[in-house]
Amino acid sequence: MKQIGIYVRTFPLISEAFITEQAQNLQQYKPTFIASTLVKETPFNSVALSQHDFWKIKQLTHILTCLPNLFSKYFKIIGNLDLIHAHFGPNGVYAMNIADKLNIPFLVTFHGYDITISRKAIWKSGRFLYYQLIFNEAKLQRKAAGFIAVSKFIRQKLIERGYPEDKIIQHYIGVDTTKFTPATTKAGDRYILCVGRHTDKKGIDTLLRAFAKIAAKHPDVTLVQVGTGPLTKQLQTLTAKLGIEKQVNFLGSQPHERVLELMRTAEIFALSSQTAKDGDCEGLPIVILEASACSVPVVSTFHSGIPEAVLDGKTGYLVAEKDDIALAERLNKLLSDRALGEKMGRRGREFICESFDLRKQTLKLEAIYDSLIG
Secondary structure (H helix, E strand, O other): OEEEEEEOOEEOOHHHHHHHHHHHOOOOEEEEEEEEEEOOOOOOEEEEEEEOOOOOHHHHHHHHHOOHHHHHHHHHHHOOOOEEEEEOHHHHHHHHHHHHHHOOOEEEEEOOHHHHOOHHHHHHHOOHHHHHHHHHHHHHHHHOOEEEEOOHHHHHHHHHOOOOHHHEEEOOOOEOOOOOOOOOOOOOOEEEEEEOOOOHHHOHHHHHHHHHHHHHHOOOEEEEEEOOOOOHHHHHHHHHHHOOHHHEEEEEOOOHHHHHHHHHHOOEEEOOOOOOOOOOOOOOOHHHHHHHHOOOOEEEEOOOOHHHHOOEOOOEEEEOOOOHHHHHHHHHHHHHOHHHHHHHHHHHHHHHHHHOEHHHHHHHHHHHHHHHHO
């Protein structure tokens, strides 16, 4: 069996469960995770500079220098790798140096912020991890065997940023359609589900304003929001200001299994994504694919790769970014016509099974690996 190294700075993270699921579905490649920090034990082969501690000297040295020799004691383990696959642009720089040391090819998946956020915002961030991407981007573009774009939108952004078009491969990650399945019976409580971090690009404030416009029409419906982030207090304050705190339930961060439960019994999934002030955009939110796989109609925005996953008027509705009036109209329409929502949900699952099934997509990913090794 061929060997693939998967580079992520911190592993595993709840917010990056899609990386784990992709690795679990590899058939022809055995994965070994290479990380700066191993947060907890995993069933995968893995090597890390430290465990359970984000402030080890080796970690900081790695972030500042990108030196591959910091992993030298693991070279016997990773020395038989055929390829390294890094997730997120900044991580590609670190994977590049390790791949150089091992004399093997590497590729990088770009997911969203790593190519859409403005370089001015990166300079202001103060994060040296991001600085490494700026300092080494030309070298990365030259040396990588390939770049995976998680949507057509991200592919175009890579081209605009100067990445070689012949090296860019558009590939959807996909979702596990055997795990994300429709509920046999819906919950007694009616609710709209939103899953997303409390950041500017998620546009949760727009969703709250939209819900406030229709909440009185549907007193038996709750808006359930899963996530945390820097805007949590602002969003809670806005909820109170809009007078809808009795119909909005902020659950904070939840484990993957709990999100699945909520997803399967939701009446609508809503995510009003938008371009953030610093240019940050989604790639293609996995949660939207998961909701559709559960036969839940999606109400979202014409943003980034979302129109590639939601067929407007068929599997859900899309509106312009920050348009709370149109968003409210679409939510009201589905809440008022549950048969329509069920019909859209069924078509959504069919579409996801056709185009975004994780097993099918992972087979395609392995074909990409083969082409780069060959």
